[in-house]
Amino acid sequence: xxxxxxxxxxxxxxxxxxxxxxxxxxxxxxxxxxxxxxxxxxxxxxxxxxxxxxxxxxxxxxxxxxxxxxxxxxxxxxxxxxxxxxxxxxxxxxxxxxxxxxxxxxxxxxxxxxxxxxxxxxxxxxxxxxxxxxxxxxxxxxxxxxxxxxxxxxxxxxxxxxxxxxxxxxxxxxxxxxxxxxxxxxxxxxxxxxxxxxxxxxxxxxxxxxxxxxxxxxxxxxxxxxxxxxxxxxxxxxxxxxxxxxxxxxxxxxxxxxxxxxxxxxxxxxxxxxxxxxxxxxxxxxxxxxxxxxxxxxxxxxxxxxxxxxxxxxxxxxxxxxxxxxxxxxxxxxxxxxxxxxxxxxxxxxxxxxxxxxxxxx
Numbered sequence: 001x002x003x004x005x006x007x008x009x010x011x012x013x014x015x016x017x018x019x020x021x022x023x024x025x026x027x028x029x030x031x032x033x034x035x036x037x038x039x040x041x042x043x044x045x046x047x048x049x050x051x052x053x054x055x056x057x058x059x060x061x062x063x064x065x066x067x068x069x070x071x072x073x074x075x076x077x078x079x080x081x082x083x084x085x086x087x088x089x090x091x092x093x094x095x096x097x098x099x100x101x102x103x104x105x106x107x108x109x110x111x112x113x114x115x116x117x118x119x120x121x122x123x124x125x126x127x128x129x130x131x132x133x134x135x136x137x138x139x140x141x142x143x144x145x146x147x148x149x150x151x152x153x154x155x156x157x158x159x160x161x162x163x164x165x166x167x168x169x170x171x172x173x174x175x176x177x178x179x180x181x182x183x184x185x186x187x188x189x190x191x192x193x194x195x196x197x198x199x200x201x202x203x204x205x206x207x208x209x210x211x212x213x214x215x216x217x218x219x220x221x222x223x224x225x226x227x228x229x230x231x232x233x234x235x236x237x238x239x240x241x242x243x244x245x246x247x248x249x250x251x252x253x254x255x256x257x258x259x260x261x262x263x264x265x266x267x268x269x270x271x272x273x274x275x276x277x278x279x280x281x282x283x284x285x286x287x288x289x290x291x292x293x294x295x296x297x298x299x300x301x302x303x304x305x306x307x308x309x310x311x312x313x314x315x316x317x318x319x320x321x322x323x324x325x326x327x328x329x330x331x332x333x334x335x336x337x338x339x340x341x342x343x344x345x346x347x348x349x350x351x352x353x354x355x356x357x358x359x360x361x362x
Contacts, residue, residue, distance in 0.1 A: 004028040006334075007181060007189045009167045012041035013145060013319045015192030016152040017327035018312050020076075023161065025331060030184060031156055034166040041194075041319060043215055043288035045234055045246055046143035048321040049090060050115045056106050058115075059318065060297070061341070065325035066139065072324035073143060082151035084144040089117075090137035093130045093231040093273070100132045107135075115139055127222060127274050128229065142228055142236065143320040169201055179308055190310040195254070195289040202309045205353050206346060207294035212254050213317070214262035215246030217284035222274065233269045242283065245270055258285040292316040297343050300330055304350040310334075311346055 008019045011033035022029040048069055050062045059066075073085035094100040100119075107116040117136030124130060156162035163182070172189070173180040179189055195210040197203050217238070224237040235245045248262045263285055270280050293299060293314040303309040312330055315322050332338040342348070 001180070002184050003178075004030055004184055004186045005188075006030075007032060007167075007179070007184060007186045008192060009033075009189055010192035010194060010196075011149075011152065011156070011162065012192065012194055013044070013143075013148060014041075014194075014312055014315055014323045014327070015190075016149065016156075017072075017323040018190060018192060018330060019156065019161070020152065021327045021331040022334075023159070025335060027331075029161065031162045032165065032167045032181075033162070034164065041145045041149055041288075043213060043247070043286040044145045044290075044317065044319060045215070045236075046145045046148075046320045047090070047228055047234060048141040048143065049137065049228075050139055051106070051112070051137055056102055058111065059321070060343075061322065061325065065322050066141075068325040068328065069143075069321055069323075070141065073148075076151075080151045080155050082147060084147035084151060086142045086144070088140060088142045088226065088228050088236075090140045091125070091128075091225065091227040091229045092135045092137055093125075093128060093229065094132040094134060095231060097132055103135045125225065127276065127278065128225075129231065129273055129275050131275075136227075137230075140228060145320060148320070174306070174308070188308045188310050190312055192312045194313065195291045197291060197311075197313055202303050202306075203299070203311050203313070203346075205355060206299045206311070206314070206349055207353055208299075208314065209251060209292050209294050210254055211290045211292045211316075212250040212256075212287060213247040213290055214250075214258055214266065214285065214287040215244055216263065216266045216282050217242060217244050217286075218270065219281040219283050220279055222278040222280075229273065231273055233266070233273075235270070235273055245273075254289050256287050256289060258287045262287070290316050298322070298326060299346040299349070300326065300344045301333075301340055301346040304347065304354050 005027045006022055006029040008015050008031045011031040019029055019031045048066055050059055052059045077083055106112045115138050117138055120134040122131050122133050171181055178185040219242050229235045233245055235243055237243045245266050248265055291314050299311050299314040329341055333340050
């Protein structure tokens with residue numbers, strides 16, 4: 001039986017960043033993932049955006065996480081010989097005079113000036129619908145999730161640290177000091193299983209609110225700038241004759257199958273990006289479920305009854321933006337170098353949500 005320090009269950013963007021960071025620190029670790037058939041990472045926008053939501057507030061931990069992500073992804077591209085990180089401005093098309101005014105208000109605030117560009121007058125971007133003006137959001141970027149996952153996968157396989165199968169909870173033997181699964185014994189198992197955590201016997205008690213998202217890839221001759229364009233939804237050019245648009249939010253109908261309703265919703269949204277009708281032919285349709293949480297903060301740390309079971313999950317729609325930074329903190333905590341982020345530490349939920357008699361680990 002092979003002895004390792006950690007088994008990382010789930011190798012989407014979050015799990016891959018954790019596994020990579022552990023290996024970088026000289027830890028013996030293996031990742032387990034059944035080919036990422038329904039990973040939310042594969043349908044994520046991958047947008048690193050410092051200002052989000054209807055209220056246009058700074059994204060949680062963006063001041064620390066976004067510079068970390070930029071440094072991490074650029075270095076990773078060089079090491080893995082792949083390209084998946086692109087610095088792109090967000091072009092925010094205002095939908096109303098009120099939204100335009102809110103952007104002007106944000107631009108005048110000290111903590112926002114570095115992120116909010118000058119106002120662009122209506123009609124500045126050709127066929128785009130910028131009737132109420134627009135703004136550039138600075139210090140934004142785009143991570144191509146599929147390319148990132150593929151590069152990680154090749155790297156882990158080349159080092160013999162990725163097992164492409166499903167981790168069955170019933171196969172975990174927690175008797176004794178070490179955990180045993182398959183041919184491995186480990187000090188701990190780190191669950192990075194995304195929305196599937198709702199069926200995880202160790203961490204399903206945490207307050208999750210998964211949300212299904214769908215995106216389209218569309219063939220179109222519409223001339224688009226090299227920006228991430230935002231107008232309620234996001235739209236970005238991926239080639240001279242195609243773009244992607246996303247994404248939907250559905251908390252009621254979870255699952256990873258694309259739906260006609262979401263297709264119709266997104267095609268309707270396409271029309272709102274342009275001043276006039278454009279040709280738009282759907283070439284691909286993807287769906288996934290985001291591991292969102294009730295508090296909009298990640299769930300990271302140790303199980304309250306057995307610290308050999310660990311969680312690194314709940315990054316929601318901001319996985320690409322937060323994973324490098326949070327993985328660095330998490331692995332530093334595992335190595336006794338630093339504390340967990342207090343707003344992400346899952347122990348803060350234990351008193352309210354952990355029902356020990358039903359979920360206590362044997």
